[in-house]
Amino acid sequence: MxxxxxxxxxxxxxxxxxxxxxxxxxxxxxxxxxxxxxxxxxxxxxxxxxxxxxxxxxxxxxxxxxxxxxxxxxxxxxxxxxxxxxxxxxxxxxxxxxxxxxxxxxxxxxxxxxxxxxxxxxxxxxxxxxxxxxxxxxxxxxxxxxxxxxxxxxxxxxxEEKIDMGSALTGCGPAFVCLLVEAMTDAGVRCGLPHDLAQSFSLQTFAGTAKLALKTQRDPAQLRAAVCSPAGSTIEGVAALEALGARHAMMEAVQAAYRRTVELGKGK
Ligand SMILES: NC(=O)c1ccc[n+]([C@@H]2O[C@H](COP(=O)([O-])OP(=O)(O)OC[C@H]3O[C@@H](n4cnc5c(N)ncnc54)[C@H](OP(=O)(O)O)[C@@H]3O)[C@@H](O)[C@H]2O)c1
CATH class of the missing domain: 3.40.50.720 (NAD(P)-binding Rossmann-like Domain)
Structure with missing residues (x-):
């Protein structure tokens, strides 16, 4: 057996x-x-x-x-x-x-x-x-x-009733994260970095930030605040992300994935 x-x-x-x-x-x-x-x-x-x-x-x-x-x-x-x-x-x-x-x-x-x-x-x-x-x-x-x-x-x-919800986050999530890595890589290239360097810096930044939050158990909001010095460059970038609806875009993405998961399961 x-x-x-x-x-x-x-x-x-x-x-x-x-x-x-x-x-x-x-x-x-x-x-x-x-x-x-x-x-x-x-x-x-x-x-x-x-x-x-x-x-x-x-x-x-x-x-x-x-x-x-x-x-x-x-x-x-x-x-x-x-x-x-x-x-x-x-x-x-x-x-x-x-x-x-x-x-x-x-x-x-x-x-x-x-x-x-x-x-x-x-x-x-x-x-x-x-x-x-x-x-x-x-x-x-x-x-x-x-x-x-x-x-x-x-x-x-x-x-069981929470599995589809979690699935929209963890099952579909790797695709969302890869899309963000691609966007950050393009952003680095736009600033003037070679593509391979921009990609490895983006990946390491995602992995390192996630590890930092997991290991220290600190809230990501606190970790973000720690990088934003007053009137500095990071807060300018954060303001641009907020103005363009980055937070809302992610909420919509997960919600859309959840809706589709439920739809696919209907009648099964
Ligand atoms: N991919 C992900 O990230 C992910 C994440 C979470 C959950 N899932 C779930 O994992 C499942 C598989 O998805 P996947 O992306 O791994 O699909 P996949 O790459 O297409 O793999 C499915 C494999 O099963 C074979 N197959 C189909 N019917 C079979 C049968 N009766 N006997 C033997 N082999 C058979 C397929 O061959 P043929 O194509 O030649 O028929 C194919 O090689 C899905 O239920 C999906 O919801 C996937």
Missing amino acids: YKAGFIGCGNMGGTLAAVAARSVGGSAVLTADHNAPKLAALEKEWGCAVGTPAQVAAESRLIFLGVKPQVMDRACEEIRPVLMKRKDHFVVVSMAAGMSSAAVSTLLGDAPVIRIMPNTPAAVGEGVILYCKGLGVSADDEELFLSLMKPAGICAKLP
Whole structure:
């Protein structure tokens, strides 16, 4: 029996398969995907085993579904008869944006489901995985899930009704942050810096500021005030950001992502 199996090993499923391999070793992780090259990379780098979706469904203690929400129905239909034949205890882990644990469970003949919302920084141990437990998930299942996902970064338990809200922030957030890094890089180039320097300075400034706030536990508003000397250059920049609605733009972005997540999950 494999500790974890993955059906769909693309951007997110592949990232979490590597996380699980880091936790329990690749030989305890079984992977399946339509695309052989995605599996070859996991096999070569982490020593993961390769199989079919049916094998993953039959031979894994935790079964991660890493397929897009639009094809979840089909993927679940494929493995449902296999799961229904199982006499031992297993748990399905769904990362499908917007789909409730109850909806996934119903598609799988009432299988126990942990619903998660991971993000891409999990690949370097700096991710956030939001999760909630559906019916039939035991404390032991939760413990196994948490130990498997430990190398991803932070795992945070939320009531299910908050998962879509958190997802707009942490699941979509890496795209918002990258867009801000791109904008800051262009700004540096506009001032006269070469692109590669501007990009590495922007990235380090984002990473360093986040680390400072996390390590000192100081409020970002305080950290910002500490950089703004009276009548200095930083407060001029902050005034420009406020005048152009940077704060409101971010609020709208997260709200729009939340709206779309809810919309995608409707009827699922
Ligand atoms: N990307 C992110 O940042 C992110 C963040 C949080 C959550 N998620 C969630 O993660 C899930 C996967 O997203 P993704 O971006 O990783 O998608 P992706 O890169 O397209 O990966 C999905 C993979 O699953 C394969 N697949 C589809 N149906 C399959 C089946 N029945 N059996 C075996 N393999 C199958 C796909 O192959 P084909 O394309 O050839 O069918 C593809 O290689 C989604 O539910 C999404 O909501 C993603």
